[in-house]
Amino acid sequence: xxxxxxxxxxxxxxxxxxxxxxxxxxxxxxxxxxxxxxxxxxxxxxxxxxxxxxxxxxxxxxxxxxxxxxxxxxxxxxxxxxxxxxxxxxxxxxxxxxxxxxxxxxxxxxxxxxxxxxxxxxxxxxx
Numbered sequence: 001x002x003x004x005x006x007x008x009x010x011x012x013x014x015x016x017x018x019x020x021x022x023x024x025x026x027x028x029x030x031x032x033x034x035x036x037x038x039x040x041x042x043x044x045x046x047x048x049x050x051x052x053x054x055x056x057x058x059x060x061x062x063x064x065x066x067x068x069x070x071x072x073x074x075x076x077x078x079x080x081x082x083x084x085x086x087x088x089x090x091x092x093x094x095x096x097x098x099x100x101x102x103x104x105x106x107x108x109x110x111x112x113x114x115x116x117x118x119x120x121x122x123x124x125x126x127x
Contacts (some may be wrong), residue, residue: 008057008058010076011059012061013061013062013117014069015069016116019094019116020061022093023093024048026092027095032046032048032060033049041066042064046060056079070117072119075122077121078124080125081127083123084101086111087113090113093116095115097113108126110122110125
């Protein structure tokens with residue numbers, strides 16, 4: 001395993017890709033872009049901005065016929081300068097705060113929230 005980049009991709013499954021894209025674009029102040037379907041399945045994908053060759057992971061929202069949103073056991077954390085910045089946008093964008101910004105000792109701070117599709121997502125910052 002390449003320990004410098006142990007996670008290379010993530011997918012957040014959604015039921016309404018337009019609603020989910022608007023939510024993430026609003027809280028992170030970014031633009032998601034459509035990806036061509038890489039398979040024969042009925043699949044829609046909207047990617048987060050990123051560089052697949054740089055450190056860290058890039059990923060996409062995915063609408064798939066056979067995969068329901070929410071209820072999974074994987075938690076994705078997005079990096080932040082200060083969790084409060086994005087936290088203040090979550091409810092206005094249609095999400096719910098599950099756990100407001102809290103200290104995790106020497107490892108910084110996290111916020112946990114539920115997106116418009118029922119997925120729990122995390123924010124992480126050192127401030």
